[in-house]
Amino acid sequence: MIRISADRLDEIVVQLNEVIKIQSDPNVNLQWVNVKTTLIEVLESINAHVEEINPKINIQIKDGLRVYGVKPYISSIFLNLLTNSLKYRKPNIKMKITVEAYEEDQYTTVAFKDNGRGIDMERHGDKLFGMYKTFHGNKDAKGIGLFISKNQMDAMNAKIEVRSEVDQGATFLLRFPNQKQGKA
Template sequence: MQEVSKDYDLEMFFEISEDFLCIAGYDGYFKRVNPAFLKALGYSKKEIFSKPIDKFIFPEDRTRTNTQREGLIKNTSLFHFENRYVTKNKNIIWLSWTSIPLAKDKLVYAIAKDITFKKQMEEERYHLLSNLHKRNKDLKQLSYRTSHDLRSPVNNIMALIDLMDISKIEDEDTLELISLLKLSTEGLKINLNEFVDDISQNDHGLLISLEELNITKCLETVRKSINYLIDCSNTTFKINFLDVNTVKFNKTYLESIFLNLITNSIKYTKPNHSPAIAITTKKIGNDIQIIFTDQGLGFDMDKDKKKIFGLNEKFHHHADSKGVGLYLIYNYITSLRGEIEVESKINEGATFIITIPN
């Protein structure tokens, strides 16, 4: 390898470098700085050499910087040390230093990079995460309070049903309605209790519980809870769980997924048509797929594909539409490392393919 000539102008590296280069003395004064450093701070050479280095450092960083400087004087090199400098215009810039002491000359040779933009991004990220944490905490408290407070009226409804003397009721349709009302209320109470338990566990840092679930049983629990809605809408089901009928998942999540998909299919069925729902399962390698298909209004995938699982997104005119169900489904699945895809055409229904790692 050819050695660089000693006559080569190495001074140009100092003059043209975009990084900040400087030489400082053990006495705490700059001895030399490059043009990039002067430009960043906004001082002249006369100004930069006439004051101790401490005068240019942000006050809160001076003690920390002096501690590191003492190490340099003891012949300990410094790498990736970050501190703040104040420019002549009173702006604050962040610098990351690499400093090498030369004890025999009592000098420190240093290179600094301007990391102000990086620090601003980190600060913005910190504030965003802090705000997100607060919003999540507030939302969790609201959910806890709402679900907890709802248990009282639900218990009251159950008590009123129990007080009814059904022996005096002879009409079979009325008896069936009372039975359905009691069943739905009991289901609501169970769901509320499970929801409150899940929130309470998460407050203590516990993970969402997973268990081996019978898919058929979870689906039947949901169908019973909305049996009246299914009957009134003449909804038909085609179920095929022969390939696989168990999955390791959260019970509350799976039942909520079925509940939201079924009620959406009923809500957004085509005019003058009865809802028809097909649910099948497949084993794909180590993963399990639940495939849910309806014959409803469908989606305009060219227009709405990226918005389908967004919060408060609505795609059809319906008085009861809140734009929350699909958002919840997406978060239930992805929070447990699963995936969900949609295939759909307008007025040709929709197919939701849920992939759950097992």
């Protein structure tokens, strides 16, 4: 029991350290990040998990579309959203994930949409990005992924929004401010 408690405490310290590092780094290394390439790299990193579940993944992102951000943060956010979709899928229904990106006047938006269990936004919306907040009772849920993702988006002056209904899936919108694109 002591070992389990020590391991959990160590994990909490590591997670808190990550959040503090994100929030306190004034020299965040912003650069142009290719959205589709980054997404494919993340999918390849979880290939075994994806193959096990075998979801239908639909990617609707123009080749060469870039956002101004921190590549490790963007990779981490993509990883968290994809693994959450897989983790919170509905049983006995073919998992579907759509990732699309589009440019608007002020933002380039990357949207992750799934047909999973969804989130009761009326009940949990104000707590969704809180530390250690979980909403589905999964034993392996830690309630840190969305908290870190929100902090990473904030550090890039970007926004994360959620649209969801119970049993109707979830859509996470990542809105990156448009910058003048210089040479890559």
